[in-house]
Amino acid sequence: MPEYDFDLFVIGAGSGGVRASRMAAGFGARVAVAEELYLGGTCVNVGCVPKKLFAYAAHFAEDFSDAQGYGWNLAGAGFDWKRLVENKNTEINRLNGIYHNLLTSAGVTLVQGRAQLLDSHTVAVGEQRFSAERILIATGGWPFIPDFPGREHVISSNEVFFLDELPRRCLVVGGGYIAIEFASIFHGLGCDTALLYRGEQFLRGFDQGLRDHMVVTLQNKGLDLRFNADVAKVDKQADGSLRVVLKDGETLETDLVLYATGRRPKLDGLGLENTEVTLDDKGFVKVDADYQTSDPAIFAVGDVTNTIQLTPVALAEGMALARRLYRPEEYLPVDYADIATAVFCIPNIATLGLTEEQARAKGHRLDIYESRFRPMRNTLAGNQEQSFMKLLVDQRTDRVLGVHMVGPDAGEIIQGLAVALKAGATKAVFDATLGIHPTAAEEFVTMRTPTRKD
Ligand SMILES: Cc1cc2nc3c(=O)[nH]c(=O)nc-3n(C[C@H](O)[C@H](O)[C@H](O)COP(=O)(O)OP(=O)(O)OC[C@H]3O[C@@H](n4cnc5c(N)ncnc54)[C@H](O)[C@@H]3O)c2cc1C
Numbered sequence: 166m167p168e169y170d171f172d173l174f175v176i177g178a179g180s181g182g183v184r185a186s187r188m189a190a191g192f193g194a195r196v197a198v199a200e201e202l203y204l205g206g207t208c209v210n211v212g213c214v215p216k217k218l219f220a221y222a223a224h225f226a227e228d229f230s231d232a233q234g235y236g237w238n239l240a241g242a243g244f245d246w247k248r249l250v251e252n253k254n255t256e257i258n259r260l261n262g263i264y265h266n267l268l269t270s271a272g273v274t275l276v277q278g279r280a281q282l283l284d285s286h287t288v289a290v291g292e293q294r295f296s297a298e299r300i301l302i303a304t305g306g307w308p309f310i311p312d313f314p315g316r317e318h319v320i321s322s323n324e325v326f327f328l329d330e331l332p333r334r335c336l337v338v339g340g341g342y343i344a345i346e347f348a349s350i351f352h353g354l355g356c357d358t359a360l361l362y363r364g365e366q367f368l369r370g371f372d373q374g375l376r377d378h379m380v381v382t383l384q385n386k387g388l389d390l391r392f393n394a395d396v397a398k399v400d401k402q403a404d405g406s407l408r409v410v411l412k413d414g415e416t417l418e419t420d421l422v423l424y425a426t427g428r429r430p431k432l433d434g435l436g437l438e439n440t441e442v443t444l445d446d447k448g449f450v451k452v453d454a455d456y457q458t459s460d461p462a463i464f465a466v467g468d469v470t471n472t473i474q475l476t477p478v479a480l481a482e483g484m485a486l487a488r489r490l491y492r493p494e495e496y497l498p499v500d501y502a503d504i505a506t507a508v509f510c511i512p513n514i515a516t517l518g519l520t521e522e523q524a525r526a527k528g529h530r531l532d533i534y535e536s537r538f539r540p541m542r543n544t545l546a547g548n549q550e551q552s553f554m555k556l557l558v559d560q561r562t563d564r565v566l567g568v569h570m571v572g573p574d575a576g577e578i579i580q581g582l583a584v585a586l587k588a589g590a591t592k593a594v595f596d597a598t599l600g601i602h603p604t605a606a607e608e609f610v611t612m613r614t615p616t617r618k619d
Pocket residue numbers: 176177178179180181182199200201202203204205206207208209211212213214216278279280281303304305306322343431434435466467468469473474475476477479
């Protein structure tokens with residue numbers, strides 16, 4: 166008789182947990198996964214997927230407007246929020262089913278409910294008890310909203326996907342990618358939208374040139390951007406609208422306040438105190454380079470650790486851990502360098518490698534290639550919006566260190582260039598690459614003269 170019920174018990178069926186469970190079961194381990202809310206986790210249910218669907222919906226407004234310059238008459242186009250939410254829910258249910266099948270067909274035992282660690286080898290889910298040789302914590306993150314009077318009147322990204330009605334006016338608080346994306350979504354869907362951030366400028370950590378370009382672009386679209394501003398309190402008024410008082414005394418009237426002010430690891434009630442697991446100074450589960458916590462039987466991957474909070478990263482970590490534990494001969498550590506990432510605001514942002522500021526801090530001397538241009542599609546549309554592209558090249562090695570873009574389909578374009586950077590592409594390789602004409606992306610291989618040189 167085996168000593169434990171399972172070889173691996175995974176807590177959380179999100180990106181990291183599902184990937185680790187499926188892979189480990191595929192390698193012959195006896196695996197169970199507990200999930201308290203929804204299969205597929207944040208990404209599928211209240212993250213990447215529904216967010217991208219909403220971003221598509223928002224984009225149509227601009228497409229309809231641009232279409233007129235191309236000869237289309239679209240008078241009478243209307244938008245139905247309820248239909249969008251219903252169709253989104255149907256699609257997410259379909260994906261939940263796919264995740265269910267993926268797990269069960271791999272032989273993973275699904276346990277529905279909130280898991281709690283009783284000791285380093287025992288998990289409780291409701292009345293049930295499970296023992297496991299190893300346990301994986303893949304419980305992800307949860308939105309963080311600071312305390313202030315009227316906090317109960319604001320929502321987070323968890324609720325925004327299920328609103329009964331589209332608000333007429335909306336205030337988004339935050340300066341990270343989720344805040345910018347939702348400001349774009351609400352604006353695109355026709356809400357009078359303000360974005361409020363307490364710092365000097367949003368998108369901290371992104372390339373400065375890109376951040377500056379985004380400020381101008383979003384302001385030109387009509388978004389009300391407020392930096393160095395913070396909420397003091399929110400009052401609900403008799404008609405259901407919200408009165409937001411800022412710390413400088415100014416007031417704003419709105420119908421919805423969305424807080425996108427960061428996420429914290431989801432650890433409440435998990436029972437870490439019954440194990441040797443420790444947290445780092447930011448409250449994340451502390452792991453070594455092999456996802457081992459301070460408890461020899463317990464591992465952790467994804468957003469619950471201090472990693473890059475993206476689905477492909479959680480997936481890669483889940484896969485790496487399964488290999489390390491059950492197929493060590495195939496183990497490859499995750500390579501965290503040059504991870505491309507996109508912000509699905511309108512227009513898209515995509516970024517890869519070092520920012521100009523990071524490259525300088527690392528001591529690189531740079532040739533910088535920048536281009537601002539009106540994409541061809543905008544010409545007949547009469548749309549003055551400009552795209553922005555930037556390449557950072559190391560003068561000594563000619564290696565391309567960073568690629569940044571604001572413009573339509575930036576995410577799609579930069580994904581391809583991520584392969585080139587992984588392969589160590591130099592500017593000479595970019596120059597030797599012929600463009601696809603006419604595209605916006607060809608600009609990346611036709612920029613010949615640095616706009617700035619160190
Ligand atoms: C609005 C939003 C948009 C995003 N957009 C993108 C994007 O465009 N691209 C991208 O790459 N990333 C995006 N992300 C980030 C991405 O969703 C996360 O990085 C990813 O989901 C992390 O995976 P994970 O497995 O660590 O955790 P999660 O996917 O959060 O999964 C954790 C799971 O554990 C479950 N759980 C927690 N505690 C327990 C418990 N005690 N017992 C049982 N189950 C438990 C939770 O219910 C959840 O299902 C977005 C996130 C948000 C919030």
